[in-house]
Amino acid sequence: MTTPPLYHQFTTSFGSINTFQPIPLEISLSHPQTFRSFSNTYLSSKHGTVENEMSLTLSSVVLPTFSKGLDTLTHILQAAQEHASKNGINADDTYPNARLVDDMRPLTFQVQNSTRTVLRVVSRLQGTAEEAWEDNETTFADFYKRIDKARNILKNADVKKIDERAETQVDVPLGPQIFKISAKDSALNQGIPNFFFHLQTAYAILRAQGVPIGKRDYIGSFLGI
Template identity: 65%
Template sequence: MSLTLSSITISTFSNGLSTLVHILQKAEEYAASQGLDANAEYINARLIDDMLPLTFQVQNVTNTVRKTLTRSQGKADEPWEDGEKTFADLYARIEKARQVIKEADAAAIDAKADETVDLALGPTTVKIVSRYSVLNQGIPNFFFHLNTAYAILRSKGVPVGKRDYIGSFLA
């Protein structure tokens, strides 16, 4: 079996979302064990003042899934509202992203892998081959925000480690 753009993308995003759910659950469990409210303690937590909070990181993990998969299939992107304020809201958003993955058309992703797509980078849109959009922007951006969410929780004392982060990818 050869690697395809769809198999790389779909498995990476699926496994990463499982990691995200796992570390969020560990945060809730830890908060409960310490008599803390996870929503109050972690939702707006940041690594540093000028960095955006945990909610933003989860939003961007899921936005990256949505944007990358819709773009790579040649579909129009329909933005989601960014209004999450609780862990329950974050889990619901992750489920929406999982649904995008379930509905992804692997054949369309692979058929369009060498076609040019529009990639929005802030106020600029660039033309790029779909496979490079996925491999050089989508997946790195996904991991950046996933890792930042992990680091925020770790910095707040949540007992997560490498196994918690990488476990979903090895299962």
């Protein structure tokens, strides 16, 4: 026989996340690790409830995610240049116009739209007008300048305003349709997925061109490696 499962509730500004972890009835000193885990856990006398408060804000989720994604974009572009240099390839002539299939946009477009997503999402969250960026990048040097512009958007973001406006209704265009949703949902359910769509496509284009990059190159920035 076992005790009722412990009920873990993680409360965030986006709602509650519930998980269950059964705890054995018999906890003996022959299992010190289990005993320590049990003794450090608060058990309510009636329900065996554990409540852990974990506070997250919208800015603390969105801004670091974009920042680390830009690190990944920079890393795979640098890997492409290194590969080109070692193999007698002109990176600026070969990669910017490369694409996965004929009816998909090239690498240049993926760099432009991943960075534009950062600009657009942060502007929408702050309630400020979106800056006008020209899409005139043609070289890797241009790509890095564009990424730096996106980094500056993140660096100068108004964190307080972003968090205060999380539930403000905003217009989000998708093709011919316009969706009216909260600023929070626009960032989490449209902005971030769109950013990763273009980042992943940039990765896939370079990989298809023979650049020796793998999963570690893609997620390393998110793990700090």
